[in-house]
Amino acid sequence: xxxxxxxxxxxxxxxRWELGEQFHDRTVEALYGDAAQIAKKAVIMPGKKTRLNFExxxxxxxxxxxxGFPLMFLLLAIVFWITIEGANVPSALLADVFLDxxxxxxxxxxxxxxxxxxxNGLLFDGMYLAMAWVVSVMLPPMAIFFPLFTxxxxxxxxxxxxxxxxxxxxxxxxxxxxxxxxxxxxxCNAAAIISTRIIDSPRERLIAILTNNxxxxxxxxxxxxxxxxxxxxxxAPAHLSGLVSSLAVVTVVLIGIFFTFLVSWGLSKTLLKGxxxxxxxxxxxxxxxxxxxxxxxxxxxxxxxxxxRAVVWALPAGAVIWLVSNIHIGGVSLAEHAxxxxxxxxxxxxxxxxxxxxxxxxxxxxxxxxxxxxMLTVLVTxxxxxxxxxxxxxxxxxxxxTAEVLxxxxxxxxxxxxxxxxxxxxxxxxxxxxxxxxxxxxxxxTTLSAVIPLGIAFVVCFVVAVVFSAIGLT
Amino acid sequence: xxxxxxIALLVGGTVAGLLWRKGSFLRxxxxxxxxxxxxxxxxxxxxxxxxxxxxxxxxxxxxxALTPDKASEVIARLNALQLVTHDGRxxxxxxxxxxxxxxxxxxxxxxxxxxxxxxxxREQDWHSDADKKEHLLTPQEAGELAxxxxxxxxxxxxxxxxxEEGVIPAQRGKPLLDxxxxxxxxxxxxxxxxxxxxxxxxREKIFPDVVAKVAANSRKGLELETEGRMIFLSAIAAxxxxxxxxxxxxIAPEASKTLLSxxxxxxxxxxxxxxxxxxxxxxxLMDLGIVPGTEVTAELQSVSGDPVGYNIRGAxxxxxxxxxxxxxxx
Numbered sequence: 019x020x021x022x023x024x025x026x027x028x029x030x031x032x033x034r035w036e037l038g039e040q041f042h043d044r045t046v047e048a049l050y051g052d053a054a055q056i057a058k059k060a061v062i063m064p065g066k067k068t069r070l071n072f073e074x075x076x077x078x079x080x081x082x083x084x085x086g087f088p089l090m091f092l093l094l095a096i097v098f099w100i101t102i103e104g105a106n107v108p109s110a111l112l113a114d115v116f117l118d119x120x121x122x123x124x125x126x127x128x129x130x131x132x133x134x135x136x137x138n139g140l141l142f143d144g145m146y147l148a149m150a151w152v153v154s155v156m157l158p159p160m161a162i163f164f165p166l167f168t169x170x171x172x173x174x175x176x177x178x179x180x181x182x183x184x185x186x187x188x189x190x191x192x193x194x195x196x197x198x199x200x201x202x203x204x205x206c207n208a209a210a211i212i213s214t215r216i217i218d219s220p221r222e223r224l225i226a227i228l229t230n231n232x233x234x235x236x237x238x239x240x241x242x243x244x245x246x247x248x249x250x251x252x253x254a255p256a257h258l259s260g261l262v263s264s265l266a267v268v269t270v271v272l273i274g275i276f277f278t279f280l281v282s283w284g285l286s287k288t289l290l291k292g293x294x295x296x297x298x299x300x301x302x303x304x305x306x307x308x309x310x311x312x313x314x315x316x317x318x319x320x321x322x323x324x325x326x327r328a329v330v331w332a333l334p335a336g337a338v339i340w341l342v343s344n345i346h347i348g349g350v351s352l353a354e355h356a357x358x359x360x361x362x363x364x365x366x367x368x369x370x371x372x373x374x375x376x377x378x379x380x381x382x383x384x385x386x387x388x389x390x391x392x393m394l395t396v397l398v399t400x401x402x403x404x405x406x407x408x409x410x411x412x413x414x415x416x417x418x419x420t421a422e423v424l425x426x427x428x429x430x431x432x433x434x435x436x437x438x439x440x441x442x443x444x445x446x447x448x449x450x451x452x453x454x455x456x457x458x459x460x461x462x463x464t465t466l467s468a469v470i471p472l473g474i475a476f477v478v479c480f481v482v483a484v485v486f487s488a489i490g491l492t
Numbered sequence: 493x494x495x496x497x498x499i500a501l502l503v504g505g506t507v508a509g510l511l512w513r514k515g516s517f518l519r520x521x522x523x524x525x526x527x528x529x530x531x532x533x534x535x536x537x538x539x540x541x542x543x544x545x546x547x548x549x550x551x552x553x554x555x556x557a558l559t560p561d562k563a564s565e566v567i568a569r570l571n572a573l574q575l576v577t578h579d580g581r582x583x584x585x586x587x588x589x590x591x592x593x594x595x596x597x598x599x600x601x602x603x604x605x606x607x608x609x610x611x612x613x614r615e616q617d618w619h620s621d622a623d624k625k626e627h628l629l630t631p632q633e634a635g636e637l638a639x640x641x642x643x644x645x646x647x648x649x650x651x652x653x654x655x656e657e658g659v660i661p662a663q664r665g666k667p668l669l670d671x672x673x674x675x676x677x678x679x680x681x682x683x684x685x686x687x688x689x690x691x692x693x694x695r696e697k698i699f700p701d702v703v704a705k706v707a708a709n710s711r712k713g714l715e716l717e718t719e720g721r722m723i724f725l726s727a728i729a730a731x732x733x734x735x736x737x738x739x740x741x742x743i744a745p746e747a748s749k750t751l752l753s754x755x756x757x758x759x760x761x762x763x764x765x766x767x768x769x770x771x772x773x774x775x776x777l778m779d780l781g782i783v784p785g786t787e788v789t790a791e792l793q794s795v796s797g798d799p800v801g802y803n804i805r806g807a808x809x810x811x812x813x814x815x816x817x818x819x820x821x822x
Contacts (some may be wrong), residue, residue: 028659034645035652035661039701043774047783054785077792086795088760181810182569185796188812221612265514292613296776299810301792301801 073304081180091323093333094201097166098198101205101236102476105158112154121147124292142339143410148336148386152328152412155385157207159236160324163205165315171198172307189488190279193222194299196229200278208450209322210235212455221293224463225282225453231446232274237384238441241265244388245441248421249434266438274442275476280293289466327447331382339379339390343397343409357398368436368483369478372398374428377440382449384441389413392420395427420454430484436479443475499810526569528627531596532556533566534575535626537583538593540673543661547583597729600626601647601654608648609771609808615694618648619684631656646772650681650734652702665734668714670728671708677747678738689732696723699769703738705745719766719820721750742784743767751802751816753789760821762786769818781805782819 079085124146128138166304170176184194195217202210210230215345217223234242245265251263294297326414342352376390389411394404404423405412424433445468446454454462498673536555540547553563567583570576575589585593601606603622607613629637635656638644641681653662665680679702684690704718713726742764754760764784765777781787781804792801793810799810811819 031657031659037645039644039646041645043778046778047785049742050781050783051785081792081794083795131820132758181799181801182795184794184810186799186814188798194810201681292611294610294772294773295612297779297812297815298776299798299799301808301810303808 032472034295034299038434044373048424049226065072065480077178080175081182083297087180090182093170094297097163097278098204100128100166101159101163102167102174102239104162105236108158108161109154112157116150116154117147120468121150139344139409140337143335143407144338144340145333146433147411148332148339148382149329150384151331151389152383153325155240156237156328157325159323160206160209160321161317164209164235164312164320167205168219168312168316170305172305172312174304177299177301178320181301184214184297186279186300188281188297190283191222191290192229193217193219193297196222196226196278196282199226200233201339203235204232204323207231207233207235207446208327208453209320211450211453212323214457218298219294219296221286221295222297224290224293225285225460227458228285228467228470229281231450231467232278232442234271234274234442236365237387237447239267239372241384241388242270242438244417244420245434245438246270247417249429252421253431266407270442272299273439277443281474311403313380324337324449324453327452331448331452332386333453335379335382335386336347339386339411340344340409342375342379343393351397353394353408354398357394366483367479368432368486369479370428370433373433373437373440377432377444383447383449386411387441395423399426401426412469431491432483435486439478443478445469445472445475494501501613503523529556529558529566530570530573530575531592531627531764533570534585534593535561535596535600536544537576537585538590540583541585541590544722546581548581549583551751552583556782558710594654594660594709595631596626597652598656598658601651602634602637602641602644603629604647604649605641605644605653609641613650614693614712617686621691627642646700648700649684663734666738668725668735669709670732671706671709671735671737672710673706676703676738676741677702677735678741679733680733681734683732689729692729693725693732696729698723698725699768699770702767703741703745717745719743719768731795733786738741747820749821751788751790751800751811752813752820753820754788754802754821756790756793759787759789762788762821763822766818766820769815773815773818777815777819781807781811788819788821 052453080089121142124142125138128142133141134235167176180194180197182194184199186198187194194469198216199210199214202213207230210233211227214226217226246263247259250266251259253259254262295305318348328382342356343354347355356375357371360374364370364372364374372394380387380390392413393405393409393411397403397408402425404414404419414423445451451464451468455461455466458464509606518693522766533552533556536552537547540551549560549563549567553560556563557567558566567576567578570589571578574586575592577584577586600622601791604618607618607621637694638653638656650664652661661690662683667808668677668679671677677682682693682698682700684689702718704716704723706714707717707722708715712729713724714730716723716725743766747763749760762784765774765782771775786804789796790800790801791804792810794800794810798813798815800809800816801810802816805808
């Protein structure tokens with residue numbers, strides 16, 4: 019470099035300090051100024067000076083003190099109703115095809131081509147059954163819920179919900195858009211984790227990810243309803259039992275919301291204190307939803323990706339479930355060894371060894387927890403005439419029969435209540451954990467998102483168990 | 493059985509903890525305590541020269557919290573490395589010593605800039621965090637950090653960040669106490685030590701680039717008016733701030749109208765974002781199009797009244813109360 023060049027570079031270096039810190043601000047201002055000038059010359063805006071009348075009316079209704087929240091609850095209720103009612107038919111159909119027709123065919127096919135019994139069991143009773151179960155329970159609600167949700171988003175309604183709820187979330191250090199990711203979590207936590215991308219502030223996004231688990235996903239709704247009916251509903255007179263068990267489920271949902279706010283607040287004050295935080299929320303104009311595009315993106319981006327991850331996890335888990343039930347050491351299956359080992363701790367926190375083992379081996383999806391619990395209970399208690407053999411998950415047609423099996427397994431009211439709480443609070447399923455890892459790219463946050471809820475679940479269940487024994491209920 | 497479970501959990505937790513802290517953990521072991529002392533001493537001597545103060549063995553011992561014996565050992569090593577000379581009492585840096593000091597200072601200030609711009613770490617914690625980081629980053633890593641931050645010229649206290657070649661300009665401005673009543677000034681530097689005084693300045697939102705008018709200057713202290721607020725700074729606090737005279741502030745010292753004063757349907761023209769709004773927060777507001785001259789209309793109120801939706805350049809943007817009060821309008 020010639021001395022002349024060096025001199026120029028040196029001068030440039032010195033000028034940087036003279037320009038000062040506000041140089042960036044000035045540049046942005048100038049850019050906006052120029053852009054506005056150019057737009058003014060080149061763009062004609064015909065008519066539309068103010069916003070459309072109907073938009074104003076709608077916005078007024080949606081953000082009004084008296085109509086805002088009732089409207090929101092009504093829409094939410096409708097979406098859930100359509101999802102639950104609408105999912106029944108395709109779910110039954112898929113179960114019919116995958117579980118009732120294809121499964122026996124595969125089993126006998128395996129026998130016919132001379133597979134050894136253990137390979138036949140591992141492949142079809144274990145891996146195939148777990149996968150088929152996950153697909154038939156998970157796919158229909160997701161395929162209905164996600165498009166509905168995306169339509170509401172596309173129409174412009176959901177940003178208004180975030181707008182209305184922001185003040186509540188702000189107080190716990192979170193972002194109003196977390197209301198949307200929570201609502202998504204009621205459908206599927208894994209998909210909800212992907213949807214936290216709408217929160218662009220790093221701290222608030224991590225809060226939404228780490229607390230999403232407290233929204234019970236569609237794999238946990240049936241568990242909640244079943245256990246509430248068997249254990250809580252049964253306490254009330256027959257004509258009220260339906261109401262009482264629904265109230266129990268609603269209470270669980272509210273407890274979940276309570277923990278969402280509590281943990282959000284705690285995280286924003288401690289672990290996430292140093293993460294950058296800012297608020298921004300755009301309220302786009304209302305527009306007619308693009309139905310086909312919405313269907314395509316919600317089915318491809320959300321439903322199929324999540325389903326694929328669930329299937330990938332269900333296969334090995336199905337193998338594990340079958341193996342622990344069928345490998346024997348000293349004449350006793352691995353599953354029984356594990357159940358016996360977990361029992362003291364399980365009973366200490368008002369659950370039992372079967373439940374803990376079921377939550378470990380059924381980690382890929384909450385949908386298969388109850389079938390696994392039933393199978394393990396039958397395996398451990400050696401009840402005759404129920405179920406389909408060691409390592410084969412099953413469900414019973416009637417609640418009475420299920421209650422019968424669970425009571426034989428030593429379940430009490432406390433076990434029922436604590437299972438509902440544990441199902442609400444425990445760690446996310448492996449599909450969700452994997453999604454969290456993909457989204458955050460961090461082993462630290464993935465670990466915490468499992469450890470924090472699990473710790474809370476243990477503590478809450480333990481406290482409930484202590485309270486139950488203190489007031490003499492068992 | 494619980495015991496086994498507990499042990500498993502504890503071991504698992506520890507291993508996980510170690511794994512994710514591995515980076516800083518291993519580096520902490522590698523960190524050479526002696527090197528840290530040498531670098532800290534160089535930095536101190538450089539500070540003295542920059543502020544035209546005499547640097548002595550005692551001041552080194554005081555700043556590094558060492559016994560005089562230990563301090564003279566450190567200085568002897570610096571001398572042997574030809575980084576420092578001394579004529580009797582006063583210590584001076586050699587050319588090489590100054591380069592080394594500037595390298596450490598560059599990393600320190602870049603890191604403070606990073607903490608200010610890209611994290612929500614408290615102002616009071618910037619300095620101590622950067623004190624550790626300055627010994628850990630290599631010059632290459634510092635170069636990458638500078639590139640990522642857009643080669644910032646100043647740290648968040650207003651101190652210039654030396655270039656890679658070790659170029660640094662002379663100090664700007666004069667002490668705040670030298671300004672008279674009626675003068676308008678722009679803060680150029682806020683000293684971050686001692687921490688108690690700095691915390692007080694942070695609480696009063698005195699940052700570089702804040703523009704203020706001196707309302708009164710007496711022996712007790714200084715009264716300032718800025719962005720519609722009156723601030724009293726004791727003489728001790730004011731002594732830690734430097735400023736330059738400044739004639740045309742975008743936000744007048746007595747300005748008081750912000751977006752908060754708009755009722756639904758009303759509009760205002762932006763004159764600027766408060767200079768106490770910094771880092772990501774400020775960039776974000778500017779990215780939304782909130783720059784001087786932008787017309788903003790309050791359009792929509794949420795159920796609880798906060799946030800409020802504003803029409804900014806044709807888009808409806810919800811801003812929280814705490815953001816709206818940062819935007820000054822005509």
